[in-house]
Amino acid sequence: MFANFRLAxxxxxxxxxLVLGFVLMVVFFFGALSVFDREIDRWGIPASxxxxxxxxxxxxxxxxxxxxxxxxxxxxxxxRPRVDxxxxxxxxxxxxWGAYTTHRDPVLGVFAxxxxxxxxxxxxxxxxxxxxxxxxxxxxxxxxLKIGSRFFYPLHxxxxxxxxxxxxxxxxxxxxxxxxxxxSGVVMHRKIFREFFTFxxxxxxxxxxxxxxxxxxxxxxxxxxxxxxxxxxxxxxLYFPVTHTQLHPLHELHEQHxxxxxxxxxxxxxxxxxxxxxxxxxxxxxxxxxxxxxxGEVGFLALQHVGDANGYVSIxxxxxxxxxxxxxxxxxxxxxxxxLHEDPPPTAVASVAEFLTGLHLQHFRHWLLRxxxxxxxxxxxxxxxxxxxxxxxxxxxQHAKQGSSGARVADAMAVTTVTGMLVAxxxxxxxxxxxxxxxxxxxxxxxxxxxxxxxxxxxxxxWRTAPVAEGRLxxxxxxxxxxxxxxxxxxxxxNWLTTGDHLLRTLAAGYWPVxxxxxxxxxxxxxxxxxxxxxxxxxxxxxxxxxxxxxxARx
Amino acid sequence: MSTRVLDPSRQHIVLRVxxxxxxxxxxxxxxxxxxxxxxFAAGMPFHDAEFLSSMLGILAYLAxxxxxxxxxxxxxxxxxxxxxxxxMAGLASLLQHTLV
Numbered sequence: 001m002f003a004n005f006r007l008a009x010x011x012x013x014x015x016x017x018l019v020l021g022f023v024l025m026v027v028f029f030f031g032a033l034s035v036f037d038r039e040i041d042r043w044g045i046p047a048s049x050x051x052x053x054x055x056x057x058x059x060x061x062x063x064x065x066x067x068x069x070x071x072x073x074x075x076x077x078x079x080r081p082r083v084d085x086x087x088x089x090x091x092x093x094x095x096x097w098g099a100y101t102t103h104r105d106p107v108l109g110v111f112a113x114x115x116x117x118x119x120x121x122x123x124x125x126x127x128x129x130x131x132x133x134x135x136x137x138x139x140x141x142x143x144x145l146k147i148g149s150r151f152f153y154p155l156h157x158x159x160x161x162x163x164x165x166x167x168x169x170x171x172x173x174x175x176x177x178x179x180x181x182x183x184s185g186v187v188m189h190r191k192i193f194r195e196f197f198t199f200x201x202x203x204x205x206x207x208x209x210x211x212x213x214x215x216x217x218x219x220x221x222x223x224x225x226x227x228x229x230x231x232x233x234x235x236x237x238l239y240f241p242v243t244h245t246q247l248h249p250l251h252e253l254h255e256q257h258x259x260x261x262x263x264x265x266x267x268x269x270x271x272x273x274x275x276x277x278x279x280x281x282x283x284x285x286x287x288x289x290x291x292x293x294x295x296g297e298v299g300f301l302a303l304q305h306v307g308d309a310n311g312y313v314s315i316x317x318x319x320x321x322x323x324x325x326x327x328x329x330x331x332x333x334x335x336x337x338x339x340l341h342e343d344p345p346p347t348a349v350a351s352v353a354e355f356l357t358g359l360h361l362q363h364f365r366h367w368l369l370r371x372x373x374x375x376x377x378x379x380x381x382x383x384x385x386x387x388x389x390x391x392x393x394x395x396x397x398q399h400a401k402q403g404s405s406g407a408r409v410a411d412a413m414a415v416t417t418v419t420g421m422l423v424a425x426x427x428x429x430x431x432x433x434x435x436x437x438x439x440x441x442x443x444x445x446x447x448x449x450x451x452x453x454x455x456x457x458x459x460x461x462x463w464r465t466a467p468v469a470e471g472r473l474x475x476x477x478x479x480x481x482x483x484x485x486x487x488x489x490x491x492x493x494x495n496w497l498t499t500g501d502h503l504l505r506t507l508a509a510g511y512w513p514v515x516x517x518x519x520x521x522x523x524x525x526x527x528x529x530x531x532x533x534x535x536x537x538x539x540x541x542x543x544x545x546x547x548x549x550x551x552x553a554r555x
Numbered sequence: 556m557s558t559r560v561l562d563p564s565r566q567h568i569v570l571r572v573x574x575x576x577x578x579x580x581x582x583x584x585x586x587x588x589x590x591x592x593x594x595f596a597a598g599m600p601f602h603d604a605e606f607l608s609s610m611l612g613i614l615a616y617l618a619x620x621x622x623x624x625x626x627x628x629x630x631x632x633x634x635x636x637x638x639x640x641x642x643m644a645g646l647a648s649l650l651q652h653t654l655v
Binding site: 002005008009011012173176179180183184229232233236237240242243246247249250251252253254257258347349350352353356 | 576583584587588591592595599600601602603605606607609610612613614616617620621624625644647648651654655
């Protein structure tokens with residue numbers, strides 16, 4: 001198909017980059033925001049603006065919470081088609097109770113999984129979840145959406161498009177294409193080292209866009225490769241469910257071996273049994289960690305087969321000071337509190353796995369590294385956005401001559417995914433502050449506002465890119481930059497008006513989750529206003545040049 | 556839009572993209588299946604074998620994906636990928652049969 005390898009790679013880079021660049025933009029941007037997902041949660045749920053808490057007492061706080069939980073009507077309805085016969089009134093056979101927390105969580109998320117009688121897949125469980133104030137056990141309202149960790153974060157890896165898991169597959173394809181674009185990009189450009197230092201902002205838009213594309217691509221090349229690759233590795237089980245399909249028998253065999261080795265039962269015994277003090281087990285686990293010279297807090301607490309003689313309690317250490325999310329698991333017999341098994345030190349392969357996934361998901365405490373992640377993610381956004389701009393700039397004059405609308409459509413899509421995405425994000429944060437406090441399904445309304453704002457931005461982008469068809473710059477870019485600047489300032493002001501938490505107060509109190517989100521939005525507003533002014537100057541410059549040419553022609 | 560028949564070059568592009576994506580997927584699946592079962596048979600812990608094969612399988616997918624765009628013969632490339640993927644998956648099932 002192509003004369004040589006370099007041309008093949010250039011074709012691949014251009015066309016796959018264009019088609020999946022729009023998806024990659026979303027993945028990179030919301031990935032960058034997800035680094036501070038819990039901080040965005042605090043901004044969006046003022047009732048949760050307090051200091052992070054350790055895992056609370058199980059016996060006093062968590063047990064009554066777990067015992068009062070039941071799946072929501074929604075998850076029962078979702079489960080219904082996968083069950084033969086009617087759904088039960090109550091779910092009492094608990095397969096698993098779990099609670100996970102990090103050094104950044106003031107509120108605690110807990111979940112419970114229950115056996116479903118007559119489920120078509122007997123291994124499938126139905127889940128219930130709740131968010132509580134760990135100081136009291138009081139539940140947060142169910143319809144309070146955690147914008148950071150439950151909307152922006154899943155948007156990063158699933159586009160929040162769950163039909164047939166299609167969102168995951170699109171993001172997976174985009175990650176593969178990102179890797180291919182990085183390799184093909186390196187092949188296309190021989191002078192990789194020189195591109196490290198080349199940026200000519202005063203040349204034509206086409207030239208400086210390409211410079212910036214190469215610069216941000218090359219400077220952060222290891223970052224981009226690492227994140228696209230580890231993202232695929234994290235979801236490898238979803239993309240290649242080999243051990244749950246073709247090699248399922250082998251998986252079963254392994255689980256039987258594991259049960260024999262660890263003494264942790266896979267199934268219930270069917271004999272009821274009481275629950276010993278879990279707090280005592282936590283104390284014992286912490287004593288054992290301390291004796292290994294790695295005293296720490298509990299990150300993940302899970303109870304398996306609750307109420308059964310085969311029940312056991314697994315306690316994992318929070319990975320606050322290491323790359324692994326959680327580790328050093330110690331497992332106790334639920335009815336007696338005796339230690340059944342201690343996880344052995346990880347094997348070499350398991351250490352690599354912990355390193356790769358832990359470094360992507362970064363739940364450890366290292367604020368400088370977190371900010372580098374954000375910068376890396378935003379560098380990725382700049383790389384993709386300038387790639388799209390370069391695509392348009394290179395073709396728009398030729399397309400204008402041929403009367404083709406290709407460049408215009410590509411530019412409208414670029415506006416939609418670059419500035420339009422910011423409009424949608426800020427629109428959601430503004431809605432979060434403006435919607436009535438007791439509005440039913442408030443979280444759903446916030447999501448409608450997000451998608452609605454994005455649709456409006458898209459309509460505006462298609463309308464105001466008309467000049468591209470004549471080979472000129474689209475006003476949509478400048479206008480949406482002004483919208484972003486105004487909306488970001490509005491969001492900060494609304495936070496002040498509705499909660500009283502203005503920057504002077506949050507900064508004085510050192511409450512960085514909210515101060516940080518506000519400051520980030522103000523910096524974004526300044527950058528957007530600067531970009532809008534520069535774009536305005538460029539349009540006026542081009543108009544003056546055309547007027548001068550016309551003048552000269554008349555003279 | 557007219558229901559114009561794809562011209563040969565466009566049709567060729569569609570076929571090549573399909574070969575890269577689907578052929579590459581079949582190859583990676585076979586690679587992961589064979590890697591998992593072979594490493595497990597060789598004594599590696601199950602989840603280690605699964606993780607290592609998946610990680611290398613993803614890199615293999617990237618390599619063959621790029622390769623499909625670089626080779627001249629499209630039909631041969633597609634046949635090689637699907638054939639090798641099926642052969643590796645078959646071997647994996649065979650290994651599993653002897654183990655379970």
